[in-house]
Amino acid sequence: MAAVESLPPGTPSAMRNAFGTVLSALILVLIGVLAFSIRLFSVIKYESVIHEFDPYFNYRVTQFLSKNGIYEFWNWFDDRTWYPLGRVIGGTVYPGLTLTAGTIWWVLNSINIPLSVETVCVFTAPVFSAFASWATYLLTKEVKGSGAGLAAAALLAMVPSYISRSVAGSYDNEAVAIFALIFTFYLYIKTLNTGSLFYATLNAIAYFYMVCSWGGYTFIINLIPMHVLLCIVTGRYSPRLYIAYAPLVVLGTLLAALVPVVGFNAVLTSEHFASFLVFIIIHVVALVYYIKGILTPKMFKVAVTLVVSIGLVVCLIVVAVLVALVASSPTGGWSGRSLSLLDPTYASKYIPIIASVSEHQPPTWPSYFMDINVLAFLVPAGIIACFSPLSDASSFVVLYIVMSVYFSGVMVRLMLVLAPAACIMSGIALSQAFDVFTGSIKYQLSSKSKDNAEDNTSTKNAPKDDASSGKTDKGEEVSKERSSKKGKKKEREPAEKLSVKSKIVKKKALVLPLEASIVALLLLIMLGAFYVIHCVWAAAEAYSAPSIVLTSQSHDGLHVFDDFRESYAWLSHNTDVDDKVASWWDYGYQTTAMANRTVIVDNNTWNNTHIATVGTAMSSPEKAAWEIFNSLDVKYVLVVFGGVIGYPSDDINKFLWMVRIGGGEFPHIKEADYLRDGQYRIDSEATPTMLNCLMYKLCYYRFVETDGKGYDRVRRTEIGKKYFKLTHFEEVFTSHHWMVRIYKLKPQKNRIRGRVKKLKQKTSSGVSSKSVKKNPWM
Amino acid sequence: MVKSTSKDAQDLFRSLHSAYSATPTNLKIIDLYVVFAVFTALIQVAYMALVGSFPFNSFLSGVLSCVGTAVLAVCLRIQVNKENKEFKHKTVVTNLRGIVAMFVIAV
Numbered sequence: 001m002a003a004v005e006s007l008p009p010g011t012p013s014a015m016r017n018a019f020g021t022v023l024s025a026l027i028l029v030l031i032g033v034l035a036f037s038i039r040l041f042s043v044i045k046y047e048s049v050i051h052e053f054d055p056y057f058n059y060r061v062t063q064f065l066s067k068n069g070i071y072e073f074w075n076w077f078d079d080r081t082w083y084p085l086g087r088v089i090g091g092t093v094y095p096g097l098t099l100t101a102g103t104i105w106w107v108l109n110s111i112n113i114p115l116s117v118e119t120v121c122v123f124t125a126p127v128f129s130a131f132a133s134w135a136t137y138l139l140t141k142e143v144k145g146s147g148a149g150l151a152a153a154a155l156l157a158m159v160p161s162y163i164s165r166s167v168a169g170s171y172d173n174e175a176v177a178i179f180a181l182i183f184t185f186y187l188y189i190k191t192l193n194t195g196s197l198f199y200a201t202l203n204a205i206a207y208f209y210m211v212c213s214w215g216g217y218t219f220i221i222n223l224i225p226m227h228v229l230l231c232i233v234t235g236r237y238s239p240r241l242y243i244a245y246a247p248l249v250v251l252g253t254l255l256a257a258l259v260p261v262v263g264f265n266a267v268l269t270s271e272h273f274a275s276f277l278v279f280i281i282i283h284v285v286a287l288v289y290y291i292k293g294i295l296t297p298k299m300f301k302v303a304v305t306l307v308v309s310i311g312l313v314v315c316l317i318v319v320a321v322l323v324a325l326v327a328s329s330p331t332g333g334w335s336g337r338s339l340s341l342l343d344p345t346y347a348s349k350y351i352p353i354i355a356s357v358s359e360h361q362p363p364t365w366p367s368y369f370m371d372i373n374v375l376a377f378l379v380p381a382g383i384i385a386c387f388s389p390l391s392d393a394s395s396f397v398v399l400y401i402v403m404s405v406y407f408s409g410v411m412v413r414l415m416l417v418l419a420p421a422a423c424i425m426s427g428i429a430l431s432q433a434f435d436v437f438t439g440s441i442k443y444q445l446s447s448k449s450k451d452n453a454e455d456n457t458s459t460k461n462a463p464k465d466d467a468s469s470g471k472t473d474k475g476e477e478v479s480k481e482r483s484s485k486k487g488k489k490k491e492r493e494p495a496e497k498l499s500v501k502s503k504i505v506k507k508k509a510l511v512l513p514l515e516a517s518i519v520a521l522l523l524l525i526m527l528g529a530f531y532v533i534h535c536v537w538a539a540a541e542a543y544s545a546p547s548i549v550l551t552s553q554s555h556d557g558l559h560v561f562d563d564f565r566e567s568y569a570w571l572s573h574n575t576d577v578d579d580k581v582a583s584w585w586d587y588g589y590q591t592t593a594m595a596n597r598t599v600i601v602d603n604n605t606w607n608n609t610h611i612a613t614v615g616t617a618m619s620s621p622e623k624a625a626w627e628i629f630n631s632l633d634v635k636y637v638l639v640v641f642g643g644v645i646g647y648p649s650d651d652i653n654k655f656l657w658m659v660r661i662g663g664g665e666f667p668h669i670k671e672a673d674y675l676r677d678g679q680y681r682i683d684s685e686a687t688p689t690m691l692n693c694l695m696y697k698l699c700y701y702r703f704v705e706t707d708g709k710g711y712d713r714v715r716r717t718e719i720g721k722k723y724f725k726l727t728h729f730e731e732v733f734t735s736h737h738w739m740v741r742i743y744k745l746k747p748q749k750n751r752i753r754g755r756v757k758k759l760k761q762k763t764s765s766g767v768s769s770k771s772v773k774k775n776p777w778m
Numbered sequence: 779m780v781k782s783t784s785k786d787a788q789d790l791f792r793s794l795h796s797a798y799s800a801t802p803t804n805l806k807i808i809d810l811y812v813v814f815a816v817f818t819a820l821i822q823v824a825y826m827a828l829v830g831s832f833p834f835n836s837f838l839s840g841v842l843s844c845v846g847t848a849v850l851a852v853c854l855r856i857q858v859n860k861e862n863k864e865f866k867h868k869t870v871v872t873n874l875r876g877i878v879a880m881f882v883i884a885v
Contacts, residue, residue: 195857197850197853197854197857200853239856239857242852242853242856243853243856243857246849246852246853247846247849247850247853250842250845250846250849251846253842254838254839254842254843254846257835257838257839257842264834264838267838286852291794294794294797294798302789302790303790303794306790
């Protein structure tokens with residue numbers, strides 16, 4: 001910018017600068033529009049509806065916030081979930097997303113644009129993805145310059161991994177958290193580059209916003225200390241590093257403790273220890289540099305020996321205390337989720353709930369290519385480009401990408417954190433490549449034209465010499481220059497020639513032949529085109545499904561399966577407001593948000609024992625299950641069944657997880673009882689425990705009436721037990737495609753007839769639920 | 779051996795002292811403020827060790843804000859120090875604005 005001010009406004013380079021700024025602003029606006037519109041496929045193909053499970057909870061919280069105001073929200077105790085425990089919403093939710101959407105809604109409504117809360121919630125994610133691509137532009141500009149910034153921003157606007165979590169309708173924490181992440185990193189790098197306290201303040205505020213939004217903020221508070229340590233170790237300590245890091249730690253910890261979810265965890269858990277440790281280290285290093293500056297070298301050596309001898313003793317004491325503190329907690333101070341990131345086998349051994357979430361599984365190789373596509377092989381080129389030259393900022397992005405690649409290998413969900421890093425690297429690589437190629441073309445063309453104009457100037461001699469020696473013989477201009485070299489005159493100004501020659505020699509080293517450059521440019525553009533095609537395809541086909549509405553194409557047109565909303569509507573219209581509904585935890589959020597009924601367990605999965613209780617009930621025979629549900633005041637049980645239409649994520653497929661989680665708390669449920677020879681089956685070869693458990697019965701009750709044979713389209717077999725009656729439950733609702741089935745608990749009989757009479761009469765209930773009797777169907 | 783190290787230590791302290799007194803007065807004022815802030819924080823830690831950590835919020839906020847002002851004052855010192863080659867273009871006014879803004883937030 002200084003160059004622009006010092007030149008008079010009419011000069012060509014100032015004009016070019018202004019033109020460049022306007023052009024990049026225009027490109028940025030277009031990138032924002034692109035990021036917004038590529039996420040609108042689900043709204044166009046389906047409708048403006050909230051997707052999946054978690055967004056429904058956020059939507060419900062936002063509704064509450066918009067209706068009751070922030071004070072009520074902050075102190076909200078929700079008694080309609082986790083019955084009878086309830087949930088302290090104010091203290092267990094990351095408020096960033098809901099506060100953001102609530103603020104946007106409030107602002108829009110106060111200027112008389114009457115958007116509903118649902119519309120604001122659905123479109124929050126695309127808007128913030130546009131912001132995120134602008135933040136990527138800013139971050140990459142700090143690292144490598146605005147060309148790389150524009151490339152990175154364009155890549156991030158379209159990268160499928162980010163699209164998957166931020167389509168219109170995916171109203172989840174990551175929608176704003178990724179923007180906050182990139183923006184915080186940008187401000188950190190900006191502070192590092194300029195050393196200004198203003199940006200340090202902004203950095204702390206942006207970090208606070210990140211803490212409000214997502215549990216993944218621990219990534220920031222561990223990555224930045226790691227980078228500081230890296231800079232210190234590689235000898236790049238500078239006062240700017242201190243200014244960038246120290247205020248962030250102190251202010252950031254203070255602000256993080258303000259968020260109720262984090263609270264005292266900000267200073268007590270191991271996730272934050274790294275930041276404090278590096279805080280101490282950077283102070284020590286700063287002190288050392290300061291003393292080194294004011295002392296003579298001899299004195300400094302004395303100081304070092306003195307300090308080292310005393311300091312070592314103090315250090316050992318402190319380390320011993322720390323180790324004792326950390327070892328006193330069973331997980332060493334780490335939370336379960338963080339520990340499963342560090343040791344990927346931890347969750348499967350100790351916390352089956354974390355292991356059962358499909359997003360927490362390690363990704364497969366194809367998913368890398370699906371999610372970041374072309375970037376996967378531009379990233380190494382970008383890493384190399386970052387090393388020439390290596391600055392603080394480029395070492396930071398290299399560290400960022402290495403760490404995110406590791407963590408994305410542990411959990412599929414963290415591919416999302418890899419996406420911005422990959423885009424930055426690829427943007428750098430692309431921009432460098434374009435620089436080299438266009439520079440070569442420009443140079444070749446300019447030297448070709450100069451060749452024809454002036455044959456005799458001294459400046460031509462040097463490039464001609466090097467041109468003929470350095471280049472491979474390809475193309476006519478080489479031979480042209482060779483022939484003209486023969487006709488040149490002797491140099492007149494050796495000094496000028498030398499200085500020009502050295503400059504041109506340096507430029508010559510990077511110049512490639514003209515055809516090669518043009519072909520390479522075309523290939524790069526084609527690469528970009530393939531990337532765009534893949535991203536648009538992924539956004540349209542793979543990541544736009546709202547999963548609350550399913551569609552399928554068949555020979556007679558498009559079928560729409562709206563069973564979920566049908567059953568939630570049935571629940572809200574046909575049951576009492578205070579009735580409790582039990583289902584597997586997947587559907588908890590949707591049930592409270594859409595059906596407005598109290599549920600027993602939901603997606604927050606904070607209480608493993610409660611979930612295990614429900615799991616045990618689903619795995620037990622009818623009478624035992626009825627007892628468990630009755631003790632929880634449950635009135636209705638909801639199961640999801642996909643056997644009629646072939647919907648694979650139904651409760652029968654999830655059933656083994658119910659057994660495992662239930663068995664983790666209640667040892668009488670053993671997984672082996674439900675498997676025949678280690679195989680999970682529901683056909684005639686299934687174990688009697690399996691055929692008698694509640695889940696089987698509730699899913700397959702009257703199933704044989706659909707096609708006469710009881711053929712389950714998902715498991716691809718006929719079911720084992722086809723004709724049976726329910727003794728303790730009665731069916732009250734089955735949705736149109738049999739996807740959701742709701743059962744009511746039968747009230748207890750007023751009197752229990754005598755045992756003898758019951759045995760004699762063989763009541764119409766058919767199969768007895770007493771497990772003592774031999775099962776007549778085996 | 780001990781005598782030489784103690785003599786070395788005395789030499790060290792003397793040279794430190796002489797070098798430090800050469801720093802300009804405004805920097806020394808900032809240093810005094812940093813020492814005061816750290817001292818306040820240490821008093822709070824000692825109080826917590828004696829009386830117990832309830833309520834933890836107040837302990838945390840007290841200690842962190844003291845450490846915070848200390849850190850920010852050090853940053854100010856870094857930027858104002860004329861010997862520091864990297865910050866020739868910064869003026870005191872800009873930094874004070876940053877510090878005041880951060881004080882408000884830190885509280």
